[in-house]
Amino acid sequence: MKRILLIVFTLYSLLTLAQQSNLLLGKGYNINIYKEIYVNDLDIHTSFNPIIKSKLNFSSDSVIEETVQKRYQNRVLKKIFSEHLIILKGEDYKVIASPIINFSKGKELDELKNTFENTRGYMIEGDLGDKISFVTTFSENQAIFPNYLDKYIKENRIVPGQGYARRFKETGYDYAMSSGYVTLRVNKMFAVQSGHGKHFIGDGYRSLLLSDNCFNYPYLKLQTTFWKLEYTNLYTEFMDINYFLTNELANSEQMGYPKKYMSAHYLSLNATKRFNVSLFESVVWRMNHAPGSSGFDINYLNPIVMLRPIEFSVNSPDNVLVGVNAKYKTTRYSYIYGQLILDEFSINDLRQQNGFWGNKMGYQLGYKIFDPFKITGLTLQTEYNYVRPYTYAHHNPQQNYAHYNQPLAHPLGANFSEFLVMADYRWNRLEINAKMMFAKYGGNSLLNDSTSYGNDLFMSTGAYASEEGLTGIGVGRPSDFGIEMYQGSLNMIEYKSLNISYIINPYTNLKINIGVVLRNQNNNDGSQETRFINLGIKTDLFNHYYDI
Numbered sequence: 001m002k003r004i005l006l007i008v009f010t011l012y013s014l015l016t017l018a019q020q021s022n023l024l025l026g027k028g029y030n031i032n033i034y035k036e037i038y039v040n041d042l043d044i045h046t047s048f049n050p051i052i053k054s055k056l057n058f059s060s061d062s063v064i065e066e067t068v069q070k071r072y073q074n075r076v077l078k079k080i081f082s083e084h085l086i087i088l089k090g091e092d093y094k095v096i097a098s099p100i101i102n103f104s105k106g107k108e109l110d111e112l113k114n115t116f117e118n119t120r121g122y123m124i125e126g127d128l129g130d131k132i133s134f135v136t137t138f139s140e141n142q143a144i145f146p147n148y149l150d151k152y153i154k155e156n157r158i159v160p161g162q163g164y165a166r167r168f169k170e171t172g173y174d175y176a177m178s179s180g181y182v183t184l185r186v187n188k189m190f191a192v193q194s195g196h197g198k199h200f201i202g203d204g205y206r207s208l209l210l211s212d213n214c215f216n217y218p219y220l221k222l223q224t225t226f227w228k229l230e231y232t233n234l235y236t237e238f239m240d241i242n243y244f245l246t247n248e249l250a251n252s253e254q255m256g257y258p259k260k261y262m263s264a265h266y267l268s269l270n271a272t273k274r275f276n277v278s279l280f281e282s283v284v285w286r287m288n289h290a291p292g293s294s295g296f297d298i299n300y301l302n303p304i305v306m307l308r309p310i311e312f313s314v315n316s317p318d319n320v321l322v323g324v325n326a327k328y329k330t331t332r333y334s335y336i337y338g339q340l341i342l343d344e345f346s347i348n349d350l351r352q353q354n355g356f357w358g359n360k361m362g363y364q365l366g367y368k369i370f371d372p373f374k375i376t377g378l379t380l381q382t383e384y385n386y387v388r389p390y391t392y393a394h395h396n397p398q399q400n401y402a403h404y405n406q407p408l409a410h411p412l413g414a415n416f417s418e419f420l421v422m423a424d425y426r427w428n429r430l431e432i433n434a435k436m437m438f439a440k441y442g443g444n445s446l447l448n449d450s451t452s453y454g455n456d457l458f459m460s461t462g463a464y465a466s467e468e469g470l471t472g473i474g475v476g477r478p479s480d481f482g483i484e485m486y487q488g489s490l491n492m493i494e495y496k497s498l499n500i501s502y503i504i505n506p507y508t509n510l511k512i513n514i515g516v517v518l519r520n521q522n523n524n525d526g527s528q529e530t531r532f533i534n535l536g537i538k539t540d541l542f543n544h545y546y547d548i
Contacts, residue, residue, distance in 0.1 A: 208387065
């Protein structure tokens, strides 16, 4: 019966306005939608996210409709439980709006610390005709976090993925988040989108190519789809607040944060009905990276040229990355996936196995299955990530692969390995999520060691700090050869979490949630233990990577 309703709802949606807005990146919000894509849709390119809704062969609203089940006649109950707060519809337009909230209280048991989150905001989405859509979101936040997140925020000055953290009272933080974009679907093959937001490349939980781990950024995205190919051009502007805040010279000479830019190309091929392979390349450069040069380098605007030869031809010191993403459907309900990222490497040094520092690379392997053991609504996933020291980093830290004090790929930066096991279960409006993460990385000692061991992307891989007379970005690597994984102060992290939720409104993913986090971190300087419980009501639309 549910399948029949899905077909009917999809046919009806095809007769209405085409939705050129994106699927939200939030994994909790999208789990059933992506299940529909991976299980039934053989033509969709899944690895460059967010996906534009009009590319789907079904309506994403129809999947949400299955969770709604009961339709309320009372207007107030309908708004609370089964639709958006505001819906404006006409012959050639549709606009929806809903609040974004997070009112939660918690307790960090080891330090007897009371925590809370207080979020108020909104989301507005509109379709204008068949070719144009827009989305805007905003949230204002105050929060007190458990000990490990509080430590991270103090060190990095940002709430993970959510912007600059200003002090709130004595132990809390005040921060804001806004995003928005406009999409123009020129025709069936070509779409252009401009906005301020995030992207995610990959089919797993983490990404080693580009993640939604960090703060929003302005971008222009061009996407061309034909035959079995999808080609994406992404142009972005990033900010380096770390350099600004740690150097008095930069603070006195510049208004605003230093800027840098990225041009990225991503080519996805659905080689067969089961196998997809995609190629990635990007270049990051800063303003005034060469005498007589300022602002956006037009050499990198070419949408189809290989970036490495261009970078070499202009004698540029810019930061180029290349990578591969792959996915193979092992059964209708499961797939394996992986990534390979290459920053720099020397084949001769690889053969000699001499620990050359410039062999900067990483890989990901993962497996995901829907409805295992014939348990409808259960999803299991396991993933392993491995990145060598100094990957994503640069001689000049202003050209690292990072934005707003966070890595653009994995939140642990580099010089780490990580193993993840995750389980998600949904039955009607009940949701249970469990996660275990085991990671280790080599970082700097707490004793103010300024040597870069390859984990911190904001430290110079060479001797840039001493050359430029600047402070706060390190004195470079300890040696050229003999570089080993986890060098520096070895950190071991164990993270376990369990969340049980009741979904009040599937359209906004408004839910009542109770959660438990157990986390231990050990290194050469000591250990930190976290036992954290929280209860609240929240609009769960975005990914917050608090499992660092």
